[in-house]
Amino acid sequence: MQKENIRLGIFGFGCVGQGLYQVLQQTQGIRADIARICIKNPDKPRPIATDLFTTDRALILDDPTIDVVVELIDDAEAAFEIVTTALSRGKAVVSANKKMIAEHLEELVALQKEHGVPLLYEGSCCASIPIIRNLEEYYDNDLLTSVEGIFNGSTNYILTKIFDEGLDFQTALKEAQDLGFAETDPSLDIEGWDPKYKLVITLLHAFGVIVSPEDVFHFGIHRINDHDIAFARQRGLRIKLLAQCQRQEDRIHAYVLPKLINGQSHLTDVNHEYNGVVLESAFSESQLFVGKGAGDRPTGSAVLSDISALTYQYKYEYKKRTQGQGAGLSQESHPLKLYIRYEEEQDLNWEDFLSIEERYQSQSHRYVIGTIDLNTLAQAEWLQHEHINILGL
């Protein structure tokens, strides 16, 4: 079953690529050699001197001796082209590009089937936590009821700094950026796009469902202000940006939302750049997985494990999808209890509420605690107002 070392063609040579290069030089255990590294800019100074560099992608994609393409570039469009070309030519692919994968799941699953080659992407979800592999391999029975987690390291770092050290939002964001945890354009993280892409990928491996990112409701931490933090502190709660999907009978719901959680939650103590994922199942109750969720090394470790798995002919079976659970998200009612901060009474559409439990007003701000259906919330135009914030309860 085992053959000679596999030959890798790498696209992109940022920190993940460089770490991978060094680890593969150092270790004997992984039967993989780097054949060529395709870079965009040949004039950029590189910390590693090697004659493997090329700017000609054909030297990888057209080379029949290269078995595996490792795609590590930023640009989601270019990445999609590289990945689909590689798969079409019978090459296995490893990628950690969550946006690209989430937006093209249907095609990427079909291409793997058509050409009989695997695409692995553990690094696209919660970096170092092997969540896809566990959902695919271990929780492959129909008893799984819920996946909930902190899927984004940089927002978790920001929220930790705000709650533990009293930093304001902008200072905490700047720190996260300086440490390399946040993108230069931080909106992907703080508006909740990044955890949503990961949630879309998770939905396929958890429940066999492929959905478009635009069909999943998301809300980020970008509108959190001192009033919200004071509210959380008064009630002994912390705010965490959570991605979650649940199955109740045949109905599957999914969304990304900052939530107020208490010390009872497994996720309360998952802080800084760590990610945490809680799986609930009928028989095993809750399982928690924790690992670093931001930074190059955690992502690199997942890429490395995928490469290692390819040396053993591993591929995703997409069992749950073939088991016929591939329904889609439910449009049926899914009530969410929310804290909503606003300024004027006319800011909200009060008819959207299923019930109201508390109302508060002062000279500086107002809030209401009540229940709104997920589908109503997803269509609420008032949510666009910049001075409105929502937190799950």
Next chain:
Amino acid sequence: MQKENIRLGIFGFGCVGQGLYQVLQQTQGIRADIARICIKNPDKPRPIATDLFTTDRALILDDPTIDVVVELIDDAEAAFEIVTTALSRGKAVVSANKKMIAEHLEELVALQKEHGVPLLYEGSCCASIPIIRNLEEYYDNDLLTSVEGIFNGSTNYILTKIFDEGLDFQTALKEAQDLGFAETDPSLDIEGWDPKYKLVITLLHAFGVIVSPEDVFHFGIHRINDHDIAFARQRGLRIKLLAQCQRQEDRIHAYVLPKLINGQSHLTDVNHEYNGVVLESAFSESQLFVGKGAGDRPTGSAVLSDISALTYQYKYEYKKRTQGQGAGLSQESHPLKLYIRYEEEQDLNWEDFLSIEERYQSQSHRYVIGTIDLNTLAQAEWLQHEHINILGL
């Protein structure tokens, strides 16, 4: 690749067996049916009425239509006979019997190879946490450096009650027994045998090493008294019974020891009947897995996942062993920093210490903090004295 439902022959019908029975009745997702259940005592009242019961093990072992034997009995000797007979007759086996497996790893690996049938035993290690599957499948490169964890739920429950609620040892133990977390004969748990069996199994899947349980040093929580707890509290530490194995270059060390840990450790907040496992690797840094480690449902969930995996022809590859890492434990020096409580100066062999950092004496007790080599400790006769306790630091 997929065939009809597999047919299960179950040995033992305690809580795990009963839960399994109910789940398989309820769900369609797992393609497995129970063909027969072998019980010891036909006169014992059973909560479930079924005509599947037999007391004749041959009705399972001799039945060629039964594909999989699920071994869920207490007696390690009888379990070994059932498991080896089943494997020899070409049946796949699922077991959670850690003592039996740890004591016979070499034979059980050989039997699987000889007869080409898998034996899965995820439930034997940390109940609901899929640690074996993750070590086998995901951390299958040689970058793994350490596995450390709370491997025993009942002792963790006892220590949590002592530290959080001020219970004394006997009361906490009684509570754990009443909740079904501890054995009626609690010595397996509190003396550290149970986590040692799990550590022996872990060693094979983490580092490819098969060792006899008697070659692994273990020490339990049975001698912890108020002085030790006061010492921990004064220094802001908690005591956790930890199983750990580490690799430094080619040297592998393993032992079970109660340790004093601080808030920096991922395991400090793993409390009550939960287990926690921390994996350290060169590239991914630390990963934490948390799940319930005692009780029938967590074990049942692991058994169920193993059955589900068998429907997809899953087997352990024992990759690390075949990669030639199967060396054995190192006899080379491995210094351990220890807190040692004792009564009289002549209780200890002072020549065993590599260094001494602190000494304390009062009318009630004495302690010393110093460093002793693991191999010296394993042979120390003074450790048999009942009024001596050791804790790792």
